[in-house]
Amino acid sequence: MHEMSIAMNIVNIACKEAEKDGASSISNIELDVGKLSGIMIDSLQFCYDSVCKGTLAEDSTLSINELTALAKCKQCNDSFEIDAFMALCPNCESYEIEILQGRELKLRAVSVN
Numbered sequence: 001m002h003e004m005s006i007a008m009n010i011v012n013i014a015c016k017e018a019e020k021d022g023a024s025s026i027s028n029i030e031l032d033v034g035k036l037s038g039i040m041i042d043s044l045q046f047c048y049d050s051v052c053k054g055t056l057a058e059d060s061t062l063s064i065n066e067l068t069a070l071a072k073c074k075q076c077n078d079s080f081e082i083d084a085f086m087a088l089c090p091n092c093e094s095y096e097i098e099i100l101q102g103r104e105l106k107l108r109a110v111s112v113n
């Protein structure tokens with residue numbers, strides 16, 4: 001499962017950070033997840049709980065900031081919100097768009113005890 005390996009990676013990185021800081025445990029991990037990242041948030045939450053067992057992140061919570069997807073039209077420079085990779089510019093109907101935001105998967109913050 002895709003989300004399982006993502007959860008393992010996140011918890012791994014967060015635990016290393018917490019260890020470096022000499023923390024006894026992690027209380028919260030904050031993530032940015034873009035709408036076009038292909039990640040199922042429910043599934044990630046579920047995997048997170050099982051991956052945390054036996055680590056510094058055990059009993060921690062996962063906060064996910066879901067980022068909307070934004071694109072800019074290469075023809076008319078208009079920017080707009082999209083919900084798929086293939087989208088039409090609402091202004092000039094061009095398909096030549098550049099995705100500005102929405103593919104993110106970023107570890108934003110790790111709160112430790």
Ligand SMILES: [Zn+2]
Pocket residue numbers: 073074075076077078089090091092093094
């Ligand atoms: Zn346009």
